[in-house]
Amino acid sequence: MRIFLLAVTLLGLTQAPQPAPAAAPPPGTDIYLLTMSGGVASLKSAKPSPVSNAAGYDNQPNFSPDGTRILFAANRDGKQSDVYAFDRATSRVTQLTATPENENSPTYTPAGVGGTGTFSVVQSEFDSKGARPASPIQRLWRFNATGKSPQLILADINPVGYHAWIDFERLVLFVLGGQGKPATLQIANVKTGQAEVVTDNIGRSLHRIPGTRLASFVQREASGEFWVKQIEINSKKIDPLVKAAEGSSDRDYAWLPDGKTILMSSGTKIMSWTRGASGWTEVFDGAPHQLGAITRLAVSPKGDAVAIVVAEPKK
Numbered sequence: 001m002r003i004f005l006l007a008v009t010l011l012g013l014t015q016a017p018q019p020a021p022a023a024a025p026p027p028g029t030d031i032y033l034l035t036m037s038g039g040v041a042s043l044k045s046a047k048p049s050p051v052s053n054a055a056g057y058d059n060q061p062n063f064s065p066d067g068t069r070i071l072f073a074a075n076r077d078g079k080q081s082d083v084y085a086f087d088r089a090t091s092r093v094t095q096l097t098a099t100p101e102n103e104n105s106p107t108y109t110p111a112g113v114g115g116t117g118t119f120s121v122v123q124s125e126f127d128s129k130g131a132r133p134a135s136p137i138q139r140l141w142r143f144n145a146t147g148k149s150p151q152l153i154l155a156d157i158n159p160v161g162y163h164a165w166i167d168f169e170r171l172v173l174f175v176l177g178g179q180g181k182p183a184t185l186q187i188a189n190v191k192t193g194q195a196e197v198v199t200d201n202i203g204r205s206l207h208r209i210p211g212t213r214l215a216s217f218v219q220r221e222a223s224g225e226f227w228v229k230q231i232e233i234n235s236k237k238i239d240p241l242v243k244a245a246e247g248s249s250d251r252d253y254a255w256l257p258d259g260k261t262i263l264m265s266s267g268t269k270i271m272s273w274t275r276g277a278s279g280w281t282e283v284f285d286g287a288p289h290q291l292g293a294i295t296r297l298a299v300s301p302k303g304d305a306v307a308i309v310v311a312e313p314k315k
Contacts, residue, residue: 026057026081028312029295031072033088034284035305040261040272043284043306048291051086051307052093058084059296061307062107064117067300070307071096071106071119083121083147088305096147101125105162109142112168113190117145120153122160135159135178140171154188157195164206164215166233172206172215185217187233198236205252210259210301218244218251226251228262245271245280254297254306263306265294270308286310 032048052058057075064071070086083097083106097103102124109118125137138159141150154160161183162174173186173195185202188195203218203226214230221227226244231237244251245266253264261274268287271280286294292311299306 026059026075028056029059029309030312031058031061031070031086032291032308032310033070033305034308037304039303040256040263040283043270046284046306048286048289048308052084053312055312057081059309060105061296061298061309062119063298063300063305063307064108065110065301067302067304070298071108073104073106073121080124083119083143097121097143098147099123099150103141107163107165110165110168113165114142115144118142119145120163120165122163123150136176138176140173153190154193154195156193157186157188162204162206164208166208166213166215170233172208172217172231172233174202174204174206174217185219185231187236196236198231199238203251205254207253207255210255210257212259216241216255218253228253228264241275242273242277242280245273249293250295252294252296254299256299257301257303263297263299265297265308267293268310270294270297270306 030053031051033051034043034046034048036042051070060073062071068088072084073081074084075081080102081104083103085094085096103121105122107120109120120140120142122138123141127133136159140153140160142153143150159176160173161176164172169189169191171188173188175184175186177183182200183202184200185198186195187198201220205218207216209216213233216230218226219229228241230239230241245264248264248266250265253262255262264271268285269282270284272283273280294308294310296309
């Protein structure tokens with residue numbers, strides 16, 4: 001019996017748990033730019049121009065505060081995502097980060113968080129042994145304008161999925177639940193490093209509502225309906241705004257700079273809703289331009305352009 005137990009013990013030592021294999025690369029997506037020179041109505045006649053349509057994953061666009069650059073995440077080697085920047089004046093794409101980890105959700109930080117051009121990311125980290133852990137380590141980091149000098153922002157909040165800055169000190173976070181638990185909406189303070197859970201069953205699309213101290217998110221109701229809602233950061237008061245557009249499987253949206261109008265993807269179309277309106281209005285359709293379903297949106301700070309993410313055409 002002792003020999004048997006010794007053998008089992010030795011077997012357990014020699015067959016230590018192996019790190020989880022790297023996840024398969026995400027599906028191929030492309031980013032296009034739509035000019036909006038005459039407000040939302042001008043999207044009807046907008047002609048998409050490519051921001052990044054290289055083979056593979058190009059996604060999660062985010063405009064710089066002056067609107068001249070677009071950050072995005074791209075998986076060019078089939079291994080991990082890095083951050084790239086598109087210059088609107090030259091149409092030049094520059095790679096910013098080149099780390100072994102995944103960087104996703106690149107977002108320009110507000111004034112007071114690092115220097116000009118500083119951006120934050122959700123980084124999928126390795127464990128202490130340099131392996132990809134079975135349970136993800138996804139925390140918020142920041143890089144300088146050239147993609148260097150990484151600094152951890154929130155050490156104790158994990159796993160973060162998405163984020164949006166409210167000011168130089170506070171953010172709203174989409175934090176994954178795990179083990180069947182829903183994702184939660186949390187308000188974090190970078191000064192204290194702490195976060196407060198406000199509600200759950202939320203979607204990935206988080207935003208500060210321009211010109212306000214409000215944030216917005218999408219929440220699944222008990223009825224199964226999805227609603228865009230707003231939350232006042234100090235009081236935590238939540239108010240419903242509008243039911244998600246019909247046919248919007250991703251329920252991704254973006255605010256215009258006026259803080260009154262939302263654009264939401266719905267299949268190949270972009271729908272518009274303005275505070276006080278009873279429903280959504282179609283303002284763009286990518287189908288005539290041979291574009292697939294729109295899965296993400298970003299609006300420039302000046303309201304002169306919209307970046308959209310679409311599926312790569314099937315070969």
